[in-house]
Amino acid sequence: MIIWQFSEQAYYPAFQRPGAMRVTLPQNQCDPREAGRLLNRYLDEYMLADELGLNIMINEHHAAATCMSTSCMTTLSILARQTQKARLLALGIPLANRSNPLRVAEEIAMVDCLSGGRLEVGLVKGAPYELFMSNRQPTGFMDRFWEAHDLIVAALANEGDNFSWQGEHFHYRTVSLWPRAIQAPHPPIWMTASSASSAREHGRLGYTCATFLSGAVARQVFMGYREAYAAQFGQQPGLDRLGYLAVVACADNRAEAYKRAEAMRSYFATAARCDPQFRNPWGFNPVEANVHALLGGRGGKAIPVYDSIDDYIKAGLMFVGTPDDVYEQLAAFHEETGGFGNLLMMGQAGELNHEDTVDSLTLIAKEVAPRLKELPDVPLETRYEAVG
Amino acid sequence: MDTVHIDELDFGTLSMLDVRGTQIELLRAGSGAPLLFLHGLDGLEGAAAILAELARSFAVYAPSHPGFGGSASRDGLNRVDDLGYFYLDMMDQLGLDAPVVVGASFGGWVAAEILTKEPRRAAALVLASPFGLRTAERREQYVADIFMMSRKELGERMQVGAPGPLQDIMNLPEDRLRRAMRNDEAASHFGWTPYMCNPQLADRMHRIVCPTLIVWGAEDAIISPAYREAYARALPLAEVASIAGAGHRVHGDQAQQLAARITDFAGR
Numbered sequence: 042m043i044i045w046q047f048s049e050q051a052y053y054p055a056f057q058r059p060g061a062m063r064v065t066l067p068q069n070q071c072d073p074r075e076a077g078r079l080l081n082r083y084l085d086e087y088m089l090a091d092e093l094g095l096n097i098m099i100n101e102h103h104a105a106a107t108c109m110s111t112s113c114m115t116t117l118s119i120l121a122r123q124t125q126k127a128r129l130l131a132l133g134i135p136l137a138n139r140s141n142p143l144r145v146a147e148e149i150a151m152v153d154c155l156s157g158g159r160l161e162v163g164l165v166k167g168a169p170y171e172l173f174m175s176n177r178q179p180t181g182f183m184d185r186f187w188e189a190h191d192l193i194v195a196a197l198a199n200e201g202d203n204f205s206w207q208g209e210h211f212h213y214r215t216v217s218l219w220p221r222a223i224q225a226p227h228p229p230i231w232m233t234a235s236s237a238s239s240a241r242e243h244g245r246l247g248y249t250c251a252t253f254l255s256g257a258v259a260r261q262v263f264m265g266y267r268e269a270y271a272a273q274f275g276q277q278p279g280l281d282r283l284g285y286l287a288v289v290a291c292a293d294n295r296a297e298a299y300k301r302a303e304a305m306r307s308y309f310a311t312a313a314r315c316d317p318q319f320r321n322p323w324g325f326n327p328v329e330a331n332v333h334a335l336l337g338g339r340g341g342k343a344i345p346v347y348d349s350i351d352d353y354i355k356a357g358l359m360f361v362g363t364p365d366d367v368y369e370q371l372a373a374f375h376e377e378t379g380g381f382g383n384l385l386m387m388g389q390a391g392e393l394n395h396e397d398t399v400d401s402l403t404l405i406a407k408e409v410a411p412r413l414k415e416l417p418d419v420p421l422e423t424r425y426e427a428v429g
Numbered sequence: 430m431d432t433v434h435i436d437e438l439d440f441g442t443l444s445m446l447d448v449r450g451t452q453i454e455l456l457r458a459g460s461g462a463p464l465l466f467l468h469g470l471d472g473l474e475g476a477a478a479i480l481a482e483l484a485r486s487f488a489v490y491a492p493s494h495p496g497f498g499g500s501a502s503r504d505g506l507n508r509v510d511d512l513g514y515f516y517l518d519m520m521d522q523l524g525l526d527a528p529v530v531v532g533a534s535f536g537g538w539v540a541a542e543i544l545t546k547e548p549r550r551a552a553a554l555v556l557a558s559p560f561g562l563r564t565a566e567r568r569e570q571y572v573a574d575i576f577m578m579s580r581k582e583l584g585e586r587m588q589v590g591a592p593g594p595l596q597d598i599m600n601l602p603e604d605r606l607r608r609a610m611r612n613d614e615a616a617s618h619f620g621w622t623p624y625m626c627n628p629q630l631a632d633r634m635h636r637i638v639c640p641t642l643i644v645w646g647a648e649d650a651i652i653s654p655a656y657r658e659a660y661a662r663a664l665p666l667a668e669v670a671s672i673a674g675a676g677h678r679v680h681g682d683q684a685q686q687l688a689a690r691i692t693d694f695a696g697r
Contacts, residue, residue, distance in 0.1 A: 178622065180617055316579065318578060323613040324614045328610045336603060336606070
């Protein structure tokens, strides 16, 4: 298992304000000098991750105090130059919320060049509540996603003449990437899944499949991926095809690690702070999914908010403690889920300060990462046991 | 797609109609001069009260728009402009040469699209709280954004009366819930952006030449006075009426009064 350092780069001073953290939060609540200071701090922590031999993951959100990175590629273009060895993962670029996929391909190619071929690209649908900022059409979301995907892959992989693209949703007279990407046919592609059925789709394509904070469901997600991958390619996927995202807090004693976890847990509460009408815009979810959700009394999937750090650990959303504790929790979760090769680690979250982040990252990189690298593959029999 | 039985539409016959390969549900009720009713965001069932009233004086034809209620959607029907052509096909098929055309809310926009294309296809036109013209100008919003509202707020703002069962979707049985979800999806499909309007429509409105009545709920909490004035400017020969005790869903709040207005206007 290898580790990717990740922070949502929150503007956490806004967390004290009551109400929504997304969509409707007025921008006058942001002190731009404080935002700049925090953004530079988070970049410093990413550079430290590179020095410590960890990889790097960046995301993006819009109109949110929980995440100040409004463009994966803008953030990664800085890190492409300021880091040396780390693989750089954008997870992800919200394709169905983007109006111009050719521009997405251009930015991918440019950052891959700048980084010497260290870029990995997550192509994701995009958050439903961000339709209110992109103003893209909620209906036909997936059709648009796949057309953008097809165009981006075709553009990146193109070794022949420039081509034109007249699709259902996107139209270009000429597609020509200058510069083009170093990695051929294109940088590794990641997608995200929260159910076995969406993972199967990624398995058929052979893309790396990540699941975020899904706890016990991760096992089913990975199973779905493995089945579809094996059916398509005639062999089991390597562990490097699978990733899991969780919060990790480490310290040289348990009390300090829990203190750090407490500072990070505001991530869960603030991520959920969004007025309900924005979580599921009309026309976004298929009709049957909405009917099913409403009959089940569920207004949409939200990140769970628990009472204690131990509850988060039990649910597989946080791994907390000394290096030994963190290793043991991760090794157990690895086995429970059938195994995964990428830990997408929120090594900074919520209000965790710089000094604690540096200390936690350093301990993880020096004392946990080497042992995770040696983590044995989960035998097939174990993987398939007790799957209901 | 099976037509579900809808108690409140019992006064008529609800059946499926194939319009050039698209199955839509059509309510037929009453007898007399033909009247085409085009429903709003609340679907065909949301117009039950006004349809029952109109069926006393007219042969009412009331379809669920493609994608709404129990009507299928079809690739290529992406704009209300497309619905205009769709309904001209349906009118040809049903032999509706020049019925009275009534459109409520979203359906008023549909009616305007039909008649800007073939102005002679209505004996009279009644637009109740119609959308369709530009709903905003840069930072100025003339029509409240229903997609930004909570269901509770929307339920309260659509009419002056208490929100009906359609606004309280959590308590609907499964088949009705499915229809409500289809209505929402179709409203988003046709009305998300540009918001509830066709920017070309204002330039085409002069083509509407039949006698036209525009009716507003005096207490419409969705459509602002500035927008109502824009409609009056776009149809300078139209008669304009305001009904007291009615919100955006005039057809829900004051069904009898609206039906009387329509009957009176169409009978002149």
